Amino acid sequence: MKILGIGNAIVDVICKVEDNFISQNNLTKSTMKLIFDEGEFKKLLTNLKIEKTVSGGSVANSIVGLSQLGNKVGFIGKVNDDEFGSKYEEGLKKEKVKYIYSKKKEELPTGTCLILVTPDSERTMCTFLGTAGKINESDVDVDAVKESEIILLEGYLWDEGDPKKAFEKAITNANKVAMSLSDQFCVDRHKPHFLDLVKNRLDVTFANEQEITALIDAKNFDEVINFSKALGKLLVITRGEKGAVAIKGEEVVECGIKKNIKLVDLTGAGDLFAAGFLHGHVNNLHLAECLKKGTEMSSKVIQQIGARLNPNE
Numbered sequence: 001m002k003i004l005g006i007g008n009a010i011v012d013v014i015c016k017v018e019d020n021f022i023s024q025n026n027l028t029k030s031t032m033k034l035i036f037d038e039g040e041f042k043k044l045l046t047n048l049k050i051e052k053t054v055s056g057g058s059v060a061n062s063i064v065g066l067s068q069l070g071n072k073v074g075f076i077g078k079v080n081d082d083e084f085g086s087k088y089e090e091g092l093k094k095e096k097v098k099y100i101y102s103k104k105k106e107e108l109p110t111g112t113c114l115i116l117v118t119p120d121s122e123r124t125m126c127t128f129l130g131t132a133g134k135i136n137e138s139d140v141d142v143d144a145v146k147e148s149e150i151i152l153l154e155g156y157l158w159d160e161g162d163p164k165k166a167f168e169k170a171i172t173n174a175n176k177v178a179m180s181l182s183d184q185f186c187v188d189r190h191k192p193h194f195l196d197l198v199k200n201r202l203d204v205t206f207a208n209e210q211e212i213t214a215l216i217d218a219k220n221f222d223e224v225i226n227f228s229k230a231l232g233k234l235l236v237i238t239r240g241e242k243g244a245v246a247i248k249g250e251e252v253v254e255c256g257i258k259k260n261i262k263l264v265d266l267t268g269a270g271d272l273f274a275a276g277f278l279h280g281h282v283n284n285l286h287l288a289e290c291l292k293k294g295t296e297m298s299s300k301v302i303q304q305i306g307a308r309l310n311p312n313e
Contacts, residue, residue: 007059009077065275268307
């Protein structure tokens with residue numbers, strides 16, 4: 001297997017809302033809020049019209065993108081043996097992803113992420129992790145990790161206790177490790193740990209400009225470039241309107257965004273960018289080609305609703 005993803009197995013529930021819904025519910029636009037109370041989550045859902053339900057989770061979205069590009073991929077993520085759990089598994093198998101997890105009855109339901117898309121196409125997320133956040137060491141298949149050229153992890157999954165042990169087990173046994181920092185809230189919450197991972201454990205780090213700036217307390221982007229050069233590992237940074245940049249040692253390669261795109265929904269832009277980039281990386285393409293593939297994939301996904309590309313479009 002080329003690439004194994006380990007991440008939160010979450011069903012995305014996509015709803016269109018007006019801006020005032022975000023402020024009324026004390027949410028911060030364009031970020032992800034973790035909701036720990038199932039009742040609070042259900043209350044949010046009651047007043048909404050669901051546009052689409054799809055198997056999601058950041059790494060799972062990337063893995064599906066990689067599968068669509070013809071790579072042999074697998075995914076480990078924890079679901080409950082419930083309706084959403086079955087849907088989740090079916091969704092992955094349909095996309096030719098090897099799902100390396102056998103579901104059983106858990107105390108908590110399958111994780112759900114409410115994706116609120118405002119008229120400006122920004123997406124604000126409320127995530128009830130459910131059983132996804134309870135991933136532990138025994139859920140990680142060591143053979144699957146060892147047989148993969150590279151594993152892909154997400155910052156969203158990293159948490160003290162069992163998830164951290166699952167992460168450790170995966171990293172220790174992996175040939176190569178790539179990880180996305182996921183979200184600025186994640187970076188703020190786990191800053192010393194994430195910094196250690198980026199400096200000492202990861203071969204490839206994906207981040208957007210806000211995340212990497214927060215991680216190293218940079219005052220400007222030049223400081224980010226200097227940090228990345230000194231790191232000597234591969235750091236891939238998306239910069240919104242300014243495109244993306246890949247840095248490895250002294251090599252700094254930039255790529256602009258695609259112009260004249262009809263923006264529909266930014267969900268999955270980072271996930272599909274990582275998919276395109278990793279496709280290039282595992283197939284030994286030059287950094288410039290990797291960036292180009294990442295940009296192409298992310299520009300496709302933002303022209304439709306949801307984080308999975310419809311192969312027929």
